[in-house]
Each structure stands twice: as C-alpha cells, then as structure tokens.
Amino acid sequence: MSSGADLFVVCKQCGSEVSPYITECPYCGHRLRRRAPKLPRAQDLTGAPRPRARRWPGGGRSRSAPARMRSRRAAPRFDRGAGSRPYATIALVAVSCGVWVALRGEFVSLDKLVVAGPLDGDWWKLFTSQFAYANGLYEFAALVAVAIFGWLLERRHGPAVVLALFLGAGATGALVASAVYSDAIVSGGNGAALALLAAWAVADLQDARAGIDYEGDLLGVAAIAALLLALPFALPQVRFGLSLAHPQASWLAGITGGALGLVLGLGLRRVHHSEP
DSSP states (O other): OOOOOOOOOEEETOOOOEEESSSTTTOHHHOSSSSSOOOOOHHHHHOOOOOOBBBOTTSOOOOOOOHHHHHHSSSOOOSSSSSSHHHHHHHHHHHHHHHHHHHHHTTGGGGSSSSOOOOOOOOHHEEEGGGSOHHHHHHHHHHHHHHHHHHHHHHHHHHHHHHHHHHHHHHHHHHHHHHHHOOOHHHHHHHHHHHHHHHHHHHHHHHHHTTTSSSOOOHHHHHHHHHHHHHHHHHOOOTTTTSSSOOSOOHHHHHHHHHHHHHHHHHHHHHHHHHH
C-alpha cells in the first residue's frame, strides 16, 4: 500500500513506513516485492521533456566547443603508422649494425665508406658515411637517437618521411662539410639523427610556445641534442692515410642536419594542420 504521492509504503508485517524503492523492510525483514521498481527519469519528475542530442549527417553526436577542444588536444598525433612497426627505423639501425660488423671483420675498409677529404667522384660516400662509425660509443649514442626519434617520427608521418629525412639530411650535411673543408672527415649519422630529432620536436616546441599540452619531454630532447652536437669535440681523432688526425664526426654536418630537420618539421606541421 502506497500513499498518494508514492513517498513511502507501509510494511504489512510491522506497519513501518519505508521507501517504495526497496524489496525488503529494513525493520523486520519482511519481503515487500520481488523486484524493485524502476527509478523515474528526470522528465517524469519535472514534466519537461529531455533535450535530444543533435546528430550530424555522419551519425555522430555534436559536442560543445570546450568538449571539441579537449578532444582535439587529447587526440594522439600518431595516426599514420600507429598500428604498425617502425620498419624504416629498424632497417636504418640494422644497416648501421651490419656495417659495423663488416668493418670489424675487415670485409671492407673504413676509408671506402666515409668522406675523408675531397670526394673525387665518390658520391656514394655521402650516403654510406652515415652508416660507418670508427668508434663504438659514437655509434651507440647516434643509433639510440635514431631509434627513438625515427620511431616517433615514423608513427606520426610514416616510413617514407623517416627514410627521406635520414638519407637526405645526412647526405646534405656531408656535402656541406666537404665543400667547406678541403680535408673534411665525415662519418656516422650525427647529422641524420639531429634531423630526425629536430623534425619531431618542432610540434612540441610550437605547442609549448602556445601554452598547449604537448606529448614529449623537451628537456630530454635538448639533452640528447646537446650530446650529439658535442660528440665531434669529445671523441678521439682519427687519421686517414698520411693526413693529419681529424674528428670522427663533423659538427658542421650535425648543424646542417638539425637545420634541415627543423625546416621539414615546420612543413609537416603545416600540412598536418591543413588536413581536414
């Protein structure tokens, strides 16, 4: 038995007034009903109909402007290669490791791969020099940077961007160093690694400047960049033939690669924002 307003019901066992939305009396334990009644909706209590969510032609519901802004900021940027492995980055690291084994096994000499003085028509050295290292510490630091930022950049823009930037920036840096210095020594992928790092960091730098949450660690990126830039001055020098000893890595090739990475990163950022 319920009141006119259905605010309570009376227990037939003990006569207590209890809530109409329970199945057993809390005072005597008498079972009032088998199932609890459904709670009334908001429109049943107020009498006003519930507003319907607006639907777009595609079937999705519209959201308020703050909700759309939150979803845009929270949406991951890793869209083109997020579901696949970074095959381009793996290939670059694997080739560098293979060249290291070949050099240590004396299957090929270092001067056949790196830029040591004038090119004299050996244009392939602009590309092979990026995979040849004379020092294990140098190779470890450069390949770690290539693995990290190549993977991140490949997830964001795909493998073609990683391959083109690695080979293009590394070759351009070696060419610039060879053109500036008549006896330049260019080996390793410090320029290519800095290019990948810079191209990936552009988006976070712009977001940080605009006060938007960004996904990376800019302090860690800066530390890795500083290490790559300092390697040409910290590594022991090498000697090719009768020439004087020179640094193993070229600081000019590194600066050139980083600059190209920044330029390409800005271009990719604009293309990404212009896409619908």
